[in-house]
Amino acid sequence: MSQIYKRVLGVDPGLTRCGVGVVEGAIGSPLTLIGVGVILTPPDAALELRLLQLESELEEWIALHKPTVIAVERVFSQHNVRTVMGTAQAAGIALLVAARRNIPVMMHTPSEVKAAVTGSGRANKVQVAEMVKRLLNLESIPKPVDSTDALALAICHIWRGGANTKIAEAVAIEKSRLAKLVKK
Amino acid sequence: MSQIYKRVLGVDPGLTRCGVGVVEGAIGSPLTLIGVGVILTPPDAALELRLLQLESELEEWIALHKPTVIAVERVFSQHNVRTVMGTAQAAGIALLVAARRNIPVMMHTPSEVKAAVTGSGRANKVQVAEMVKRLLNLESIPKPVDSTDALALAICHIWRGGANTKIAEAVAIEKSRLAKLVKK
Numbered sequence: 001m002s003q004i005y006k007r008v009l010g011v012d013p014g015l016t017r018c019g020v021g022v023v024e025g026a027i028g029s030p031l032t033l034i035g036v037g038v039i040l041t042p043p044d045a046a047l048e049l050r051l052l053q054l055e056s057e058l059e060e061w062i063a064l065h066k067p068t069v070i071a072v073e074r075v076f077s078q079h080n081v082r083t084v085m086g087t088a089q090a091a092g093i094a095l096l097v098a099a100r101r102n103i104p105v106m107m108h109t110p111s112e113v114k115a116a117v118t119g120s121g122r123a124n125k126v127q128v129a130e131m132v133k134r135l136l137n138l139e140s141i142p143k144p145v146d147s148t149d150a151l152a153l154a155i156c157h158i159w160r161g162g163a164n165t166k167i168a169e170a171v172a173i174e175k176s177r178l179a180k181l182v183k184k
Numbered sequence: 185m186s187q188i189y190k191r192v193l194g195v196d197p198g199l200t201r202c203g204v205g206v207v208e209g210a211i212g213s214p215l216t217l218i219g220v221g222v223i224l225t226p227p228d229a230a231l232e233l234r235l236l237q238l239e240s241e242l243e244e245w246i247a248l249h250k251p252t253v254i255a256v257e258r259v260f261s262q263h264n265v266r267t268v269m270g271t272a273q274a275a276g277i278a279l280l281v282a283a284r285r286n287i288p289v290m291m292h293t294p295s296e297v298k299a300a301v302t303g304s305g306r307a308n309k310v311q312v313a314e315m316v317k318r319l320l321n322l323e324s325i326p327k328p329v330d331s332t333d334a335l336a337l338a339i340c341h342i343w344r345g346g347a348n349t350k351i352a353e354a355v356a357i358e359k360s361r362l363a364k365l366v367k368k
Contacts, residue, residue, distance in 0.1 A: 048283035089276030095232035
């Protein structure tokens with residue numbers, strides 16, 4: 001089976017803290033940590049400036065690490081209704097930045113990510129962080145801890161990949177081509 | 185009292201239908217309708233492409249009408265939790281586009297808008313539309329009807345303006361200057 005190497009930017013969306021992690025690998029091959037971090041925007045700044053800062057820092061991550069795919073955690077509304085608005089907006093910015101650069105983007109739910117990385121959709125944060133450390137062959141859990149969710153997301157994307165992702169990417173490219181045609 | 189003329193782009197955020205309306209005027213002067221419409225994005229398209237389309241059409245509205253201020257309806261989470269995510273993301277795009285171009289942006293709640301235009305925070309859609317028609321001295325209610333909310337938002341912004349808005353604008357400019365400094 002031929003291996004499809006991917007460089008995935010995982011984005012764990014948030015307005016105050018947005019986790020970002022880049023992992024390279026293919027199904028059945030070792031995974032490599034390329035970069036990890038958290039984008040912080042000041043809670044007391046105007047919302048529009050926080051969104052603008054998030055956009056520009058995501059652009060920088062993309063320019064630096066040139067991901068072939070972006071994986072964004074799917075936001076659910078059952079969480080705290082106050083924070084969900086900011087989380088939805090942060091996720092929206094990540095999707096927008098990906099679409100603008102024609103980078104295929106996919107969303108995965110938190111339980112899909114946990115299941116992919118630990119085998120259980122109900123794993124806790126520590127279990128996820130521990131597995132991320134092992135899977136990336138690291139000496140210790142990456143800091144800050146919230147960034148491990150972004151790495152888990154990237155790993156999930158690589159492993160759920162294969163044929164399905166290839167199809168999804170082809171569809172994404174086609175959709176974007178059609179969108180351009182539709183826009184006259 | 186010197187009159188401060190404003191050209192306000194009102195944005196009634198939505199993913200499937202995003203109302204946009206541009207009104208020019210000052211407190212105590214007649215209001216002028218500059219443009220009105222609805223940005224539609226296909227519900228069956230990928231979310232990232234819908235956000236990208238919304239961004240580019242908002243950019244076109246701004247390029248065409250050169251608003252001095254953008255007013256966005258403040259999204260509340262007590263609505264349908266499903267649609268609120270898309271609405272929050274659409275509002276986020278409007279805020280982002282404004283911040284990127286350094287155009288002051290403010291949010292008003294639906295009841296502030298209704299109260300400003302009809303005198304009652306609990307006015308219904310028809311009452312708002314009727315008042316928008318009268319205030320802009322139009323022969324009939326602008327179509328499509330959802331676009332009247334965007335016009336009401338723009339009118340609300342002009343009327344709530346004066347000193348407060350001048351201060352808010354000064355603060356916005358200062359914040360944006362500081363944000364640039366903070367970003368090294």
